[in-house]
Amino acid sequence: MAAHPGGLTAVAPSAVAPRAGKAASGTVSVRNLIRSFGPKGVLNGVDLDIAPGEFVALLGPSGCGKSTLLRALAGLDHDVRGSGVITVPERVSVVFQDSRLLPWDTVLGNVTLGLREHDAGSRARKALAEVGLAGRESSWPHELSGGEQQRVALARSLVREPQLLLADEPFGALDALTRIRMHGLLQDLVAAHRPAVLLVTHDVDEAIALADRIVVLDSGRVARIRTVSPDIGSAADAAGHEALRRDLLADLGVVGTTH
Numbered sequence: 001m002a003a004h005p006g007g008l009t010a011v012a013p014s015a016v017a018p019r020a021g022k023a024a025s026g027t028v029s030v031r032n033l034i035r036s037f038g039p040k041g042v043l044n045g046v047d048l049d050i051a052p053g054e055f056v057a058l059l060g061p062s063g064c065g066k067s068t069l070l071r072a073l074a075g076l077d078h079d080v081r082g083s084g085v086i087t088v089p090e091r092v093s094v095v096f097q098d099s100r101l102l103p104w105d106t107v108l109g110n111v112t113l114g115l116r117e118h119d120a121g122s123r124a125r126k127a128l129a130e131v132g133l134a135g136r137e138s139s140w141p142h143e144l145s146g147g148e149q150q151r152v153a154l155a156r157s158l159v160r161e162p163q164l165l166l167a168d169e170p171f172g173a174l175d176a177l178t179r180i181r182m183h184g185l186l187q188d189l190v191a192a193h194r195p196a197v198l199l200v201t202h203d204v205d206e207a208i209a210l211a212d213r214i215v216v217l218d219s220g221r222v223a224r225i226r227t228v229s230p231d232i233g234s235a236a237d238a239a240g241h242e243a244l245r246r247d248l249l250a251d252l253g254v255v256g257t258t259h
């Protein structure tokens, strides 16, 4: 196991740094993860496993710690108090709600950013074609719509062939129609590249549409794990879809809601 690039550091003598390592197998494992910002406890003993190629959605009320968990897996937070053990694969990519493209570089430049391989350009062009942006390599980020910018962000993530894709509300800022299109695109990309995925979302329907398993976080702990049947999207299982939706809304404390 190697050290986590994010440096999961303990700053208080009473806190033990979350230990992090890399799993060659591509497995994700979180054990008894505790995290706090100042006096505020955010994650209070999270256990989570994600198998290679598995798609897990993370739902939970606002402020329950979803992004904190994702950031812990990404190794993004520094000077944070906590303890626990995190194991992630070697290659991890992250996408956020905003595309975080560099405004001073072209679409192609953004996708190849940091890639040193001699074939980076051709791989980036292929990734852009996969997300439906062939021919837009020379465009600047400001010339793209919000949905197109998120497509570039997805291409930038996938060109690195991640074993784990961490996605923090990647479609949260998009309109409903673009969002549905992006769901289809993400499904195609995941089927082609087979990364494990952890998707943070507020959207129950998005979670049901995309995930193999849905983890509900509450008060910094895993409150519920629900498996999504592969048939759930089919017309034949409309009742199953509705029942799962109802159960998840109840998990989230939303009762008596049908839509």
Ligand SMILES: Nc1ncnc2c1ncn2[C@@H]1O[C@H](COP(=O)(O)OP(=O)(O)OP(=O)(O)O)[C@@H](O)[C@H]1O
Pocket (backbone or CB within 6 Å): 037, 042, 060, 061, 062, 063, 064, 065, 066, 067, 068, 069
């Ligand atoms: N860097 C930080 N410094 C201080 N407090 C933080 C920091 N990051 C997160 N928090 C706090 O931790 C708690 C959990 O935040 P987090 O963003 O993980 O929640 P979330 O479930 O993703 O919320 P939302 O659904 O609203 O995005 C919040 O109360 C937040 O204010």
